[in-house]
Amino acid sequence: MSKIAQKLDMKTQDLIRLNPDIATEPKTNSFIVVPKRKLNGFKNKAKESLEIVNDTISNASITDEETDPLIVLKEKFVIYEVKKGDTFYSFKKKFNVTRGELLLLNPELKEGLKVGQILKIKEIPVTVISDEVFYDDYIQNGSSLKVALLLPFMVNKYSIDTVSIKTIFTKRATLVNIATDFYLGAEIAIDSLRRRGVDIELNVFDTGNRRSNTINKIISEKDLNSNNVVIGPLYSEEVQKVAANVNIPIVFPVYSNNQSNFYAANIIKTSPEKSVFREELERYITENFDEGNIIIISDGKSTSLQRSNTIKASLEFATMASSINILTPSKGYIAKSKFLEIVKPNTKNWVIMATDDNVVVGDAINSLISLPEETTAKVFTFDKGKVYDNIDNRKLAKIGFTYVSDEFVDEASLEARTFTKQYLKKNKALPSFYATKGFDVTYDVLVRLASGNDLKTTFNQGATSRVESKFDYRINSRENQGLFIVQYNKDLSLTKLK
Numbered sequence: 001m002s003k004i005a006q007k008l009d010m011k012t013q014d015l016i017r018l019n020p021d022i023a024t025e026p027k028t029n030s031f032i033v034v035p036k037r038k039l040n041g042f043k044n045k046a047k048e049s050l051e052i053v054n055d056t057i058s059n060a061s062i063t064d065e066e067t068d069p070l071i072v073l074k075e076k077f078v079i080y081e082v083k084k085g086d087t088f089y090s091f092k093k094k095f096n097v098t099r100g101e102l103l104l105l106n107p108e109l110k111e112g113l114k115v116g117q118i119l120k121i122k123e124i125p126v127t128v129i130s131d132e133v134f135y136d137d138y139i140q141n142g143s144s145l146k147v148a149l150l151l152p153f154m155v156n157k158y159s160i161d162t163v164s165i166k167t168i169f170t171k172r173a174t175l176v177n178i179a180t181d182f183y184l185g186a187e188i189a190i191d192s193l194r195r196r197g198v199d200i201e202l203n204v205f206d207t208g209n210r211r212s213n214t215i216n217k218i219i220s221e222k223d224l225n226s227n228n229v230v231i232g233p234l235y236s237e238e239v240q241k242v243a244a245n246v247n248i249p250i251v252f253p254v255y256s257n258n259q260s261n262f263y264a265a266n267i268i269k270t271s272p273e274k275s276v277f278r279e280e281l282e283r284y285i286t287e288n289f290d291e292g293n294i295i296i297i298s299d300g301k302s303t304s305l306q307r308s309n310t311i312k313a314s315l316e317f318a319t320m321a322s323s324i325n326i327l328t329p330s331k332g333y334i335a336k337s338k339f340l341e342i343v344k345p346n347t348k349n350w351v352i353m354a355t356d357d358n359v360v361v362g363d364a365i366n367s368l369i370s371l372p373e374e375t376t377a378k379v380f381t382f383d384k385g386k387v388y389d390n391i392d393n394r395k396l397a398k399i400g401f402t403y404v405s406d407e408f409v410d411e412a413s414l415e416a417r418t419f420t421k422q423y424l425k426k427n428k429a430l431p432s433f434y435a436t437k438g439f440d441v442t443y444d445v446l447v448r449l450a451s452g453n454d455l456k457t458t459f460n461q462g463a464t465s466r467v468e469s470k471f472d473y474r475i476n477s478r479e480n481q482g483l484f485i486v487q488y489n490k491d492l493s494l495t496k497l498k
Helices: 002-007 012-018 036-045 069-076 088-095 099-105 107-111 165-170 174-195 214-221 236-243 274-288 302-318 336-342 358-368 386-390 393-398 414-427 433-449 455-460
Strands: 077-081 118-123 144-151 199-206 229-231 250-252 267-269 293-297 323-327 349-353 378-381 402-405 484-488 494-496
Touching: 002 012, 069 077, 069 118, 088 099, 088 118, 099 107, 099 118, 144 174, 144 433, 174 199, 174 414, 174 433, 214 236, 229 433, 236 250, 236 267, 274 302, 274 349, 274 378, 274 402, 274 484, 293 302, 293 336, 293 358, 302 323, 323 336, 336 358, 349 358, 358 386, 358 393, 393 484, 414 433, 433 455
Parallel strands: 144 199, 144 229, 229 250, 250 267, 293 323, 293 349, 349 378, 378 402
Antiparallel strands: 077 118, 402 484, 484 494
16 A cells, blocks of 8 residues: 555555545455556556556556566565465474464465465565765875873773783773773774874873872873874763863763763763664664554553654554554563454554563563464564573574664774784784674774864764674764664674664
8 A cells, every 4th residue: 555655646644534434455356546646647657558566557468577466575585485285384384484484474364375485485675775975994195193092991090010911911900800801992993094104103191090099190200182083981980081181072981870861072972872772773764664563562661661662652653553552561471462452463563662671571582482373573672681692593583673773893893803903913812792893993093084184074074884883973963873774684683674
C-alpha cells in the first residue's frame, strides 16, 4: 500500500483509511479505492501504460521487460518457484527461513504451498547510499604539530630499586592498563602520520593518581599552551581543571558518566552521550519501520518507565505502527502470555529493550525465541550492557538482535588489517580495545590538525570512520555523535546496518 500511495503521490495513511479491509500488502487481482483526481494525476504523469502493483489499474499492459513484475521482484528478493515435494521444512533446510518468515513475505501461504507458486524467500540486502558527509583526510605540506598526552601511568607508585620494569607492566592496576594500552595505540597513530610527512613532537606526562597533586604541577610547571592539542587526562575532574587553565583543545579520550557536566568550550568529548544512543535507535526505527507492532520492555522502575514513555511518544508520532505497547514485569518477570497478547503472526514485531535488568531481559528473550513459528520478533536495544554478555549468542542471533554501538570493527578492512599488523610488529601482541581507541582518537585529531585548519573547521567538513570508532562532530563541535547500528546474523556474525 505504501508503494501504491507513493505512485499516486498521496499519504499511505490516507490510502489505508479509504481501504480499511485491505492488508498492507494487497492480494493479487484485488481492487482498491483511490481518489479519482489522484488516479488521473498518476495517468497524466505516466507517458505509457504501466501496471501498478496487484493490477489496481486493470487495463495496463506489459510491453517492456523492465516492467515485468517478476523482473522487479528479482531485484529486491530471492525468488523461488514451488515444486512438487517442497515443504516448509525443506525451505528451512535449503534457505534457512522459517514458516513465519515466509508467511510474512507471502501472506497467500496461509492457504498452503501450491506447485508453481512464485515465493519471495528473503530480501536481497540493499547497499544504502548515505547522505552523510565524510571528511577527506588532507595533510598540508610541511605540517608540524606539537602534542601533549596526559595519562595516569603512576610510575611513582613503584620503586625501581626493588621492583622490575616487567613487574610494573604485568601487575599494574586496571586504570594503568588502560593508560598503557591507549598510549601504545596512540604511538602507532603518530608513527603512521610521521611516515606521511607530518613532523610531530610528542610530550607525554604521567598524571599519577587522582589523590596526588601531579596534575596541578603539570599545569603550573609545563607550558601546555605551547602544544596544538592536549589528549587526556582520563579523570573527568582533571580534564576540567586543565581546560580552565589553557586555551587549546583538550580531547577527553574515554567515556565518563560525568562528561555531561563539562562546560568548558575547549573540551572535546570523543565518546557520545548515552542519550544520543537512544536517539540514534529511534531515528533508525523511524527510517526503517513501515508496518506492524512495536513492544517496549521496561523493568517498571521510574527511570526505565520514563525512558520507555519517551520512546513510545516519539515513535507514535514518527511511524505507522499498528500498535505500540509498553510491557512491565509482574512479580519480577514478564509472562510469555503477555507477549502472545500483543505480537501478531505474519507481520513485523519489533521489540525495544529499555532496561538492563538481568532477569527481565533474559526472561523476555527466552519468551521471544519460543514464539509460534508463524510469529517472529526482532529485538533492539540502545544500551548493550553486560547483561547481554550472559546471553547465548545463538539466542541473540535467532531474534536478529540489533543494538546501537560506538564501536564496530571490520576485521577484513584494510584499515583494521594495517593497524593490527603494525601494532603486532611493534608490541609483539594483538591490540586491545583501549589500544585501538588510542589509535583512533589520536589519529583522527592529529590528521585533522595536519590539514592546517583548526579542529572546529574540520569537524564541520564531515564525519570520519577509523579502525573501530566513528567521529561525527557536525551537530555539536564539542561532542562526538558518531554511532553504529549493529545486528547479529544467524551465522553469529555481525553486520553494520548503519
